[in-house]
Amino acid sequence: QVTLRETGPALVRPTQTLTLTCTFSGFSLSTSGMCVSWIRQPPGKAPEWLARIDWEDDKSYSTSLKTRLTISKDTSKKQVVLTMTNMDPVDTATYFCVRTEYDYLWGSYRHHYWGQGTLVTVSS
Amino acid sequence: DIQLTQSPSFLSASVGDRVTITCRASQAISSFLAWYQQKPGKAPNLLIYAPSTLQSGVPSRFSGSGSGTEFTLTISSLQPEDFATYYCQQLNSSPFTFGQGTKLDIK
Secondary structure (H helix, E strand, C coil), X not given: CCEEEEECCXXXXXXXXXXXXXXXXXXXXXCCCEEEEEEEECCCCCCEEEEEEECCCCEEECCCCCCCEEEEEECCCCEEEEEECCXXXXXXXXXXXXXXXXXXXXXXXXXXXXXXXXXXXXXX | CCCEEEECCEEEXXXXXXXXXXXXXXXXXXXXXXXXXXXXXXXXXXXXXXXXXXXXXXXXXXXXXXXXXXXXXXXXXXXXXXXXXXXXXXXXXXXXXXXXXXXXXXX
């Protein structure tokens, strides 16, 4: 059974750095085609894709946020960590950790399993 | 970045109705599109990708079509549990952008 759980602070002050941890089970990030992505969703708005790390440790970032984001993995601990620097109130959102599979037949990725999300509020 | 525009943004319909949601991309994305359903307080749920392949467990009343820049999600006969918000997402090139969403509610 695949599960993902996001942990991190519920409240962050402006200019601080946010660190979120995704702890997963039911799959290995060393399996070919396996990835973990972070996607956020501001209240009442559409989801926004942030970053992805894959089985070969290749990383991909949102164009507009790439200078502020870092994604990393610890395969043995089954964890993926996302850090976002210089937080601002507009970064208030629910942050989701998502198991992402590269579908070799289709030639792209599927965001199939999602964590429940963690709401991060940025406020002074 | 590739922009996705969904229409309509809001849709009122009745149980049993056939509804169609459109997603238009700002540039050609081949068949690299997925559709999600999201209910309040829950994570998005993958319905369809590729863009006509149903994710396992998704009812057959859902179908997807399109290629290039125009895609559609059709629900053939609305059920009470289908009232939700629907999003398209392009997976042609990073960043994998989402449409703004279509909220489907009961007429």
